Amino acid sequence: MPLGWLFLIVLLIAALGYAAGRRRALAGAGGSLRAMHSLPTAYGWNVAMAVLIPSLLVLAVWSLASPFVLDRTVAPMMAGQDGEIGLLMSDVRRVAEGLDLLGEDPASVSLEGLRERLAGAGVALGQDVSAATLAAAARYKELGARSALLQSVLVLAVALGMGAWAVRRTTPALRARNEVEWGIQGLLIAAALVAIATTIGIVLALIFNTIKFFQLYPASAFFFGTTWSPSFGGGSSLGILPLVWGTLYISLIALLVAVPLGLFSAVYLSEYASPRVRAWAKPMLEVLAGIPSIVYGLFALLTVGPALLAVFGSGGLGWMQGGTAVITAGLVMGIMLIPFVSSLSDDIINAVPQAMRDGSLGLGATQSETIRQVVLPAALPGIAGAILLAASRSIGETMIVVLGAGAAARLSLNPFDAMTTITAKIVSQLTGDQDFTSPEALVAFALGMTLFVVTLGLNILALWIVRRYREQYE
Template sequence: MPTLWLVLIVVALGVIGFVLGRLKALASADGDNRKLHSLPSYYGSNVAMKTIAPAMGVLVVWLLVQPFVVNSTVSDLLPDRAVSADTTLGLVMSDVRRVADGLDTAVSVGLISADEADDMRTEFTNVRERLGQAGVALGSEVSSEVMSAAQRYRSMSRVGNLAMTVVVLLVALGFCGWGVMQSNMDYRARNVVEKGMLGLLVTAASLAILTTVGIVLSLISNTIQFFQRYPATDFFFGLTWSPSFGGGSQLGILPLLWGTLYISLIALLVAVPIGLFAAIYLSEYAGPKLRAVAKPLLEVLAGIPTIVYGLFALLTVGPMLQSVFGDGGFGWMQAGTAVMTAGLVMGIMLIPFVSSLSDDIINSVPQSMRDGSYGLGATQSETVRHVILPAALPGIVGAILLAASRAIGETMIVVLGAGAAARLSLNPFDAMTTVTAKIVSQLTGDADFSSPEALVAFALGMTLFVITLGLNVFALYIVRKYREQYE
């Protein structure tokens, strides 16, 4: 059964449990609400919560564990000859999953039957051509070992999905029956439901931490493998970035960090003054009608996809800068892709980010501070300079640091607007690249994930993660430490 249908069935059982729990509670009180400990809706919510929550928990855990169990079992069945010197177990298992998914697709479109998929042999059937008829593209011929493993993968997945469906439904029905049995007029349903909602809120609040932990765990193992194959000192202090999948690579991160920080600096020089001045105007000078129109229009920029900004940099800003600073002007710019191109467009993208945060921070300054300044005879501009901005400065600094972390992690604008050259240069009209752009390039194509040239992407990602996380933590520290002075 598809997972979506299973979720819908569990939710339907929860709705049925809500109705049954409510009716049974009312029946135990002879229809008199006043005899119930809690409102009737609490009894229904108690049953619905006990029906849905445990079943969904089992479903989530099953969906997380089953792929690991199936992959581990199938990989143990692969013979040693299936993994050669040019491939790794991970690549072989990727082929196994691709063939298994292709067989499922061929069965679903009616090209072959389920029995044919289970009995298909590479000695008698061109599997690649047969699956190609179902719209499944395979990069190479399917070996007999991969085919057998794919069939075993399908079989175990089917059994696992069937067992998951049965277990989840049994859990839902069992807890639903238990909840209905508890529904009597003396049962403290309200207390149970409120504790359940508290648990739900705690779980939701923990997702951000769990996400951070998951990101770190997904990067750290491959990062360790990279440093086992490539010296950490050469990576962190190397001045040359020259990957070569044939060997002899130089993977120094400093040129990439320089390009990242250079482009981010230009972006902040564009975004911070414009965004801050816009925030001051909207919060202190603009009337309510103008503010109601201008603020949403300014924030529309935040909703534009970054690929659109990248195209804007490539097709508009780059050629415009080259016409002024290139061969037709000062002769400083060789092509439209340059640090200045990406920095200007990224700065435009960050304007609503800085403006919106700064506007909220300035508006949070107490009105009494403004009134006191005006009462002492200060003008509006003097009040802004000497009272409002100093009071809001910690929050504004935090907003700028958050914008900086957003700029450091940008990819598409850099790929299309800054070029691909990894170099150490002070000329803002030179083409450069960043850490994020090289992560994309190193993981694009058929990369061998046992080589340093592919694993370096994870080391780059880990480095970038640490930098942006540090900026975010520092920004939150500044905001929380100094905001209390003005409350």
């Protein structure tokens, strides 16, 4: 049974359980709310949650575990084939999906016939797919069908069983409200644990693959090398310094654009703008934060780059060789960061006690003097934290850099040269079917770990500064 239909059936059982639990509680109390511990809706939700939580948990665990179990079961059939087992199993899954798509019996179709029919359906199989792959795909398809059937039976059995049990124990004296609140609290705790576990999983994946990379490539050459020249055929130079320099250089230009404009707009909105102007100006400014980064990247590639090239290129000053350059990506990234700096700084400036402004104005200072000598110094720690958060955001940006800065890894002070960053090279190293046992592919994890440590340090520093500022005025 498809997962969508299975999910809808579970929801239907929960809805029926809600109605049955509510009706049973009212019937047991003779229709009197005074004889019931909780409201009728609490009894209904108690039954519905008893259906939904365990059945959806079984559905999620089975859906996550089933692919791993199927891979481990079918993988021995590909033991004698040439190639990495991960890539071979990818072919097996693709062929199995093709068999499902066509509804073919694996015993009645040849590999060439399957390839031709899938090509007609828009699914391409590589020429290196062997007969052993077809046999493994047939086994994979068979086991997948059994797994789906068992999943449907188990999920529906759990839903019906838990629903019947919850309805049976529903009485007017049942503390349904308390149980519903405990269930909601458990769901909130589980959501928090999922977020924490996901973070831990990401960090562990980076750490283990980084360790694997440094077992194949010396750490000293990686951290202190000045040449970035990966080659999957061997003989690579994987020095990170040009990438670090490009990342910091572009981020510096972005901050030089975003910090003055964002800070000045925050001062205007918080100190000078009328409520009517602020009501429409602040949302309009924050629209910039909602624009996807790929749109900024296209803006840099198609608009800002050609405009800068017309001024600084061969037709102008002759400083710029192409539209993709550090200055292009830096300017567009700075525009993207303006709402980050502006919104955070605006909130921080508004948090400065009004009594400090009134005291300054009462002593005869003008409004501009009050802002310069009282408000901004008081808000400075929070503004510094906002700038650090914007810096960490700029360091992790990818699409603007890919489309606007170029792909050259070089150490140069010229902002009109094309350069690249750590994030752009992570994308390029993991693009395509790469051999993840080679240092040229594993270096992406080392780059990601380096970027993670840098941005984590900036975030911790920014949060520490902001927390210290807030403790001062709360």
